[in-house]
Amino acid sequence: MRGSQLFSNARVFTGTDETGFASAFRIVDGRFDWVGDAADVAGEPAVDLGGRTVLPGLIDSHTHPALMAATAVAAECFPPSVVSITGLVDRLREHAATLTSASAWVLGRGFDDTKFPEGRMPTAADLDAVSTERPVLVWRCDAHSAVCNSAALRLAGITATTPDPPGARFERGPAGEPNGVLTEIAAVEAVSRFIPVPEREEQRASLVAIGEELASRGIVAVCDLLSNRLHDPLDAFRSAADQGLRTRVALYPGWDPSAPLAELTEDDREGRIRIGGVKVVLDGAYSNRTAWVAEPYPESCDHGLRLVDDEDVLAAGAWARRNGVQLAVHAMGDRALDRVASLFEHEEPWLDGIPSVRIEHATIISEPYAERLRSARMTFGIATHTVFFFAEYDGYELALRAEQVPDAYPIARLYRTIEPLALSSDRPATAWSGADDVMLSVEAAVRRQAYNGADFVPAEAISVAQALLLYTGRAALLSPLEGVGRIAPGYDGSFAVLDRDVFSVPTDEIAAVRVAETWIDGEQVYRRPPEDEEDRT
Numbered sequence: 001m002r003g004s005q006l007f008s009n010a011r012v013f014t015g016t017d018e019t020g021f022a023s024a025f026r027i028v029d030g031r032f033d034w035v036g037d038a039a040d041v042a043g044e045p046a047v048d049l050g051g052r053t054v055l056p057g058l059i060d061s062h063t064h065p066a067l068m069a070a071t072a073v074a075a076e077c078f079p080p081s082v083v084s085i086t087g088l089v090d091r092l093r094e095h096a097a098t099l100t101s102a103s104a105w106v107l108g109r110g111f112d113d114t115k116f117p118e119g120r121m122p123t124a125a126d127l128d129a130v131s132t133e134r135p136v137l138v139w140r141c142d143a144h145s146a147v148c149n150s151a152a153l154r155l156a157g158i159t160a161t162t163p164d165p166p167g168a169r170f171e172r173g174p175a176g177e178p179n180g181v182l183t184e185i186a187a188v189e190a191v192s193r194f195i196p197v198p199e200r201e202e203q204r205a206s207l208v209a210i211g212e213e214l215a216s217r218g219i220v221a222v223c224d225l226l227s228n229r230l231h232d233p234l235d236a237f238r239s240a241a242d243q244g245l246r247t248r249v250a251l252y253p254g255w256d257p258s259a260p261l262a263e264l265t266e267d268d269r270e271g272r273i274r275i276g277g278v279k280v281v282l283d284g285a286y287s288n289r290t291a292w293v294a295e296p297y298p299e300s301c302d303h304g305l306r307l308v309d310d311e312d313v314l315a316a317g318a319w320a321r322r323n324g325v326q327l328a329v330h331a332m333g334d335r336a337l338d339r340v341a342s343l344f345e346h347e348e349p350w351l352d353g354i355p356s357v358r359i360e361h362a363t364i365i366s367e368p369y370a371e372r373l374r375s376a377r378m379t380f381g382i383a384t385h386t387v388f389f390f391a392e393y394d395g396y397e398l399a400l401r402a403e404q405v406p407d408a409y410p411i412a413r414l415y416r417t418i419e420p421l422a423l424s425s426d427r428p429a430t431a432w433s434g435a436d437d438v439m440l441s442v443e444a445a446v447r448r449q450a451y452n453g454a455d456f457v458p459a460e461a462i463s464v465a466q467a468l469l470l471y472t473g474r475a476a477l478l479s480p481l482e483g484v485g486r487i488a489p490g491y492d493g494s495f496a497v498l499d500r501d502v503f504s505v506p507t508d509e510i511a512a513v514r515v516a517e518t519w520i521d522g523e524q525v526y527r528r529p530p531e532d533e534e535d536r537t
């Protein structure tokens with residue numbers, strides 16, 4: 001937006017610190033130019049925000065728009081709408097009935113078997129009830145595992161004699177025949193690589209639509225932590241930006257030792273859409289007991305999965321250092337977290353202003369471990385989640401040893417210790433529809449309760465302002481997304497107007513607070529439709 005516009009009569013959370021509030025701001029040529037007290041600009045022509053609460057445009061520091069665009073045709077199978085194998089099969093059947101192209105697969109995502117009354121993973125035998133002709137594949141909510149039908153196994157050529165890929169498993173029946181359950185990414189990819197790729201034009205349209213959805217959540221900037229789910233992601237996102245995608249995006253392609261990434265140019269690291277770093281997935285997830293852990297999972301001798309060697313993590317780190325971008329390491333289990341610290345804590349950081357090494361998820365953080373990261377020579381930052389324990393409580397209850405529970409997602413401890421810290425959605429790898437609803441994560445951070453009302457380490461609760469800083473000012477310290485996170489002079493004129501005051505509603509109503517308007521660079525990009533209109537949809 002060119003020109004100057006004053007906004008007044010609002011409760012403005014500026015994102016600078018827990019007590020940073022103002023009541024008016026001015027945007028000049030798309031950027032905040034002044035923030036202060038409405039009384040100081042009384043009488044000047046202004047947009048009246050009606051006393052509503054305003055937040056800086058929100059940052060989702062760990063999400064997966066490229067994956068969403070690559071599988072835009074997948075049916076949503078998240079709880080609470082799908083909570084049984086029967087329900088999953090019904091949902092996929094409905095979706096199959098809508099497919100017209102002869103070569104289309106029946107795809108779904110988001111099921112959470114820990115919520116199924118059947119008490120087991122679905123298998124190919126279940127999904128054959130969806131189709132015996134079309135391949136069917138549905139991702140589990142963690143996006144590390146999936147289930148496919150017999151037609152998909154056939155197409156991928158996976159039989160009783162096919163060996164498991166490294167770091168992954170084709171689950172099998174008594175005679176060694178694959179039963180359709182694909183555990184960990186390499187096993188999923190052995191099948192998913194046969195899924196017909198959406199046309200470039202379709203992908204672009206999906207990315208633009210994802211940007212609009214993000215805006216409806218008040219989100220104006222994201223980090224994509226596995227951007228190479230799309231071919232040439234930088235080009236895909238930048239051409240989507242030419243067609244209307246307004247979101248700022250930092251891309252983190254995955255590290256593949258067999259196909260090293262090209263060296264970056266200056267241009268790759270700059271602009272609204274840029275390469276932010278490289279991602280390595282060191283272990284699996286707690287909710288399906290594949291996180292790499294020091295002590296075995298309860299009632300087992302299973303230590304989870306380590307997915308890559310030290311050499312690969314170090315090679316990815318060397319690439320990041322050489323190219324002036326971040327290394328992002330997926331590490332959930334305590335053993336994986338210890339490994340990340342051991343590999344990098346004594347190294348010289350290579351970036352200024354933001355951490356050289358980001359840790360993704362970081363489920364188990366003891367006080368000494370947090371202190372170890374804080375005092376290391378290396379600069380570490382963390383992207384973690386409260387929506388995980390909210391949505392996947394049942395999985396964590398089965399996977400965490402009793403003595404680990406107090407150290408699970410200890411947000412208050414992290415808030416005190418690690419400055420570059422963010423809460424984030426991990427959508428669509430989180431078992432809840434609408435996982436990127438920021439207010440759902442904020443309520444979980446404040447109340448520390450799961451979807452079923454169970455307490456989850458209430459001692460680690462933080463305040464609403466603290467939780468919102470982890471989507472604004474503090475989140476901005478974690479990644480190279482410039483110009484976002486604060487309502488302060490020089491920052492992008494991007495902000496969200498709420499329908500209720502999130503700072504004063506009862507804590508059990510925080511998740512019901514909605515974004516009424518989202519503005520990017522001084523332009524309104526989203527306005528919530530009136531309630532009556534919405535009820536009809």
Ligand SMILES: [Zn+2]
Nearest residue numbers: 062225426429
């Ligand atoms: Zn993720």
